[in-house]
Amino acid sequence: MKILVCMKQVPQKDAPLKLNAGGTWIREDVSYEVNEPDAYALEEALRQKEKNGGEVIVITAGPGRAQQVLREALAKGADRAIHLEDDAFVGFDALNMARALAAVIKAEPFDLIFTGLQSDDYGYAQTGVILAELLGIPHATIVMQIESSGDGIRVKRELEAGYFQFVEMPLPAVLTIQSGINKLRYATLLGIKQAKNKPLRKITLAELQSAVPAGAAGNLQKIERLYVPQKTKNTEFIQGTPAEAARTIVEKLRNEVRVI
């Protein structure tokens, strides 16, 4: 089984975020980490490899700093890595990103392609799905469990309200992985040491010219404005008898605040 894991570097969850001058995204000078669902996707891929054998390859797109994500994945046990290296990838929307990834995948087929369920920064939850469409292969989202089944696989998907769905699907396929489905391993010091010598291939944006000719300008989605929500305080006195007041509160909690 040859598995590709698509991983993204995102701003650290507890980093204080500052908006860029245009107010369209955050400034570059924050700390970064691996997108959380992608870390679980990698863990799942490594477990599949341990169970069924094969190879785990990791891919990311982003500036030079994003290479850290790949090194960490290699240290944890991935066999090799591919880095689509360019600052412009930071501004790519899901479609553009999927096009870039698809161009690489068409040149080297995989049995399974994992992405995280969504990214912690943009949060589109679209890249994996669009990628499957571009490659013309099936996909399943919010995957919690993967088992071999005949020539294909059987996956468990998380639905709403505590429901699960089991889907049989052929290979190759794209799966978007849910956070928390396994226990993440540590990168051991030996793994970190060995990662230095594992193959890491770099692909420039120019090499992907035919797939994403306009770069970020080819985006279909655009962030108009990013802003920190204004904190406001509003005190309202509810009049009437206790019974009336209770009724009003319930109504407000249900329809205005929407907590019950």
Add this chain to the structure above:
Amino acid sequence: MLQSCIPQEIFTPEDFTEQQQLIGKTAEEFAVNEIDPNIPKMESKDFSVSRELIRKAADLGLCAVEVPEAYGGLEMDKISASIIAERIAKYAGFATTWGAHSGIGLLPIVYFGNEAQKRKYLPKLISGEVIGAYALSEASSGSDALNCRARAQLSPDGKHYLLNGEKMWITNAGFAGLFTVFAKVGGERFTAFLVERNSPGLSIGPEEHKMGIRGSSTCPLLLNDCKVPAENVLGEIGKGHIIAFNILNIGRFKLGAMCVGGAKEALRNSVQYAKERKAFGTVIAAFGLVREKLARMAASIYTSESMVYRTVGLMDAALFAVDRAGSQTSIEVRKAIEEYAIECSIVKVWASEMLDYVVDESVQIYGGYGFVEEYPAERVYRDARINRIFEGTNEINRLIIAGFLLKRAANGELPLSTAIKKFMDEVLGPLPLQENTSSFAGEIQYIANTKRIGLFVAGVASQKYMQAIQEEQEVMAAIADIVMEIYAMESATLRAQKMSSKLSGAAAANSLDMARLCLAHGMEKIENSARKILSAASEDDALRTNLAILRRLTKVEPFNLIAISRQIAARVLERGQYAPN
């Protein structure tokens, strides 16, 4: 002290490689996920948890960093070793256990063991199957370890030694499987032995009730005709002192790194509390006096962090040149490390005193809550105190700093007397201005002047006391204080300079602010120490002239420390923790 240094020459945390960052991440995650949830159990002396954690740490490779690959180790650089020590030190109780095991427990064999001893013990130690410990101190000998009373007698058939005596303050003794024990063969020849826990005649005394690091095991070791095979002599008979002192020298820089890690944690907790606690209708983090504390805590951490990584960077550069294939590798490695013994002592003393300052202010920020066990400040305050005592008391280390320096000058290894003479010749003329037009010209002038003060007082003191200066402990310690502050001020400033070339805006300004706070406080300390030395070593007219010279050297452009502190504090509060940029 004898020449100026440029930013590109020093290693800083901003220079960590991708690999070193990943190592830091693994150690950090281990501390957060594995150590942190188990603190209450370890504090109540459930050492089965500590044992298990050492095994887990070993699985990740955290106990094999400084062991050669030939024995299953990772043979990594000292920078990585320091990064790990810093991260593990979030909780001092376990950090002590781990530090004793992977440092003084295991390194005597790495550096002094023979092939058979290395093959036999190192794999079990780095896997965490056996825990290591180091038994040097006794009830009546600590800093003067060579006065130990423990005795070793070779059996008539020459097959084993019988050890008798008692060792005290042995970290990990409660569960260690292997001890490096020092005893005198025939009552005279100071020697190290590798003693297994199940050796007949070895028993472990009860746990000590300690002020701090209660999450670590500390017991006495009782040797009653303890039978040790003759092949377990470590190093040479009668040469135990080489092991005893070197092992402490070799490990000292890591203690500095641990103090930095502990202080960062204390600051993080303090910031969090200051942002929550309200007084007079506002959070106490809004008050100038609280902000002043936070700023100075951050700047002290920044300074010791700069010193630690500058020092290990120097050590790694020296170790890089060592021929790994040679048969004398471990000896050469040891010598390369010894070259930086002064810096390691400086780091140990400065960082342990920094930590005590930080945890003290942390208690103060917590107020009454800092004095009760329910909040973290109280334990951390108690835990910090031991760092000024173990691995060589700070007093002994001060004597090492000044002693080594003067010894190297006397041997001609350091051109100290030439530098002193040059300074004395030029001192009565106009002071040469530092040729520097960079934005750091003021800071560079500070450092240049403190170096002159160092040479000046060393010159005056050596003239007065000559060789007998080694007996003048107060003078020696004051010289050490000046040397330490110079190293601190320079490390902090060079790092800020280096960062300013990579960063811009508030990020670069923050490190410069912290360096300036360090310069201002450092200059104060240096002036006091210099005054003390000059007043003891000269009198009447000579003293007045000397003090006038000192005044000229301490006359530097002052910084607006209140404004600087407010800026640093704002940054700390914004980040919620220590941040160099």
